[in-house]
Amino acid sequence: MNVLTGSWSWLTSTAHWEGPDGIAHRLAQHLFLTVVCLALSCAVALPVALVLGHLGKGGALAVNLSNVGRAVPTFAVLVLLLLTPIGTYGQWPTIIALVLFAIPPLLTNAYVGMRGVDHDVVRAARGMGMTGAQQLRGVELPLALPMVLTGVRIAAVQLVATATLAALVGGGGLGRIITAGFSLASTPEVVAGAVLVAVLALLVEGAFALVQRLSPHRAGDAAR
Secondary structure (H helix, E strand, C coil), X not given: CHHHXXXXXXXXXXXXXXXXXXXXXXXXXXXXXXXXHHHHHHHHHHHHHHHHHHHCCXXXXXXXXXXHHHHCCHHHHHHHHHCCHHHHCCCHHHHHHHHXXXXXXXXXXXXXXXXXXXXXXXHHHHHCCCCHHHHHHHHHHHHHHHHHHHHHHHHHHHHHHHHHHHHHHCCCCCHHHHHHHHHCCCHHHHHHHHHHHHHHHHHHHHHHHHHHHHHHHHHHHHHC
């Protein structure tokens, strides 16, 4: 109970929320890193998954190759990047490692969602004279949107949790609170940092779950 009481006291102390090392600043850094990495990973994975899902060719190979990357720990990728010339470019090793980590769930879910679209609907759209691009935008993507959002949600939550690794290479974010706690041998501070990361992950999960809950209605409207 002493640790829990100490962690609560640490979290509720005004002094720990202010300044460059305060919770508010570290939270902003963590959110910024998460949003940047999520945007980059979506920009890389989603177009590939949607096009391959539409064509029905090469998707299984792309998904399997991306899933192989899951076997490599993100921290190991980060360390390897630090040993290359990329390691001299500030936050880029962390960003690249996190983007590579987020691509598999995005690619897999988007591809599965596209391949799960009813073929009769696609054939009907083709029979109406719609081009491939029109089918993709107007029929397949709206119907696959719930699965696409599932991948985005999984990637976002994983990024929130894994972005704490940035602190190990001098980056910002909530991980700095945890590493500072270890440096000071302050268990309450370590627990407080872990609680902040867990709460943020739950909030992100809840936000995306709400969006995903509303997406089937929007997809249905778009399909019509």
